[in-house]
Amino acid sequence: MSNTMKKSFSFFLAALLILGLAACGNHAGTEPAESRTPAGSATEAASGETASMPENAENGSSESTGTPEASGEAGTVPSSGDEEDQSRTLVVYFSATGTTKGVAEKIAALTGGDLYEIVPAEPYSNADLNWNDRSSRSTREQNDKSARPGIGSERIDLTGYTTIYIGFPIWWGEEPRIMDTFVESYRFDGMTMIPFCTSSSSGIGRSGSNMEALAGSGTWLDGKRFGGNVSQADLQSWIDGLR
Numbered sequence: 001m002s003n004t005m006k007k008s009f010s011f012f013l014a015a016l017l018i019l020g021l022a023a024c025g026n027h028a029g030t031e032p033a034e035s036r037t038p039a040g041s042a043t044e045a046a047s048g049e050t051a052s053m054p055e056n057a058e059n060g061s062s063e064s065t066g067t068p069e070a071s072g073e074a075g076t077v078p079s080s081g082d083e084e085d086q087s088r089t090l091v092v093y094f095s096a097t098g099t100t101k102g103v104a105e106k107i108a109a110l111t112g113g114d115l116y117e118i119v120p121a122e123p124y125s126n127a128d129l130n131w132n133d134r135s136s137r138s139t140r141e142q143n144d145k146s147a148r149p150g151i152g153s154e155r156i157d158l159t160g161y162t163t164i165y166i167g168f169p170i171w172w173g174e175e176p177r178i179m180d181t182f183v184e185s186y187r188f189d190g191m192t193m194i195p196f197c198t199s200s201s202s203g204i205g206r207s208g209s210n211m212e213a214l215a216g217s218g219t220w221l222d223g224k225r226f227g228g229n230v231s232q233a234d235l236q237s238w239i240d241g242l243r
Ligand SMILES: Cc1cc2nc3c(=O)[nH]c(=O)nc-3n(C[C@H](O)[C@H](O)[C@H](O)COP(=O)(O)O)c2cc1C
Pocket: 094, 095, 096, 097, 098, 099, 100, 101, 129, 130, 131, 138, 139, 168, 169, 170, 171, 172, 173, 174, 198, 199, 200, 201, 202, 203, 228
């Protein structure tokens, strides 16, 4: 090989080497670009998905969180209802002019109890309630211990009730005879019976023991007389004292 040929070959080799290095350099430079591109594409895809995800997520979340919550609530209500069913309270009352009714409603609100009104089959007129008339219906009934005025309200199923507040107005110092009709019409086994009354001034007297004897069942607590304007606080402290 001549010197000239050697130089040419060396130059060729050098040129090849430079081209090779240049090619490597370009290749090395494309990698980040390529690696960025998928990342960029991924980002774009992700951002594209991100843009659509909230809709999906919202839809999904509203469906997925709504459903369990709804089913959770649906599951809770019956179970707490079942618990309440094991010790239910009933407030039974008779009220000729609305006073006892008001007290009964307050007791029901404070105890979470159900209300049941003893409605006379034959309503009491003002004339019937005239205690100044010795021959008025109420006077005649109170003078006759065997009088049992009929009840017009639908019969109540006492199943599940464990506490019964039983309220009435005082008539001639005692429970109206329609209360005797009521207590003789039901069995109160396993139930705690709590009499209460309203009056102008008289106490509850023998009313509770009269009804207990006629009922022949239930555990009867001492009753209490209230004025029509008794406060919720006074009723609450009475209720608390019964426990
Ligand atoms: C026929 C009759 C007899 C009553 N006898 C008495 C009584 O002996 N002593 C008393 O303090 N109040 C008596 N009252 C008044 C009621 O007990 C009192 O007004 C009661 O709060 C009425 O309740 P009500 O609105 O639920 O019917 C009598 C009322 C009537 C209609």
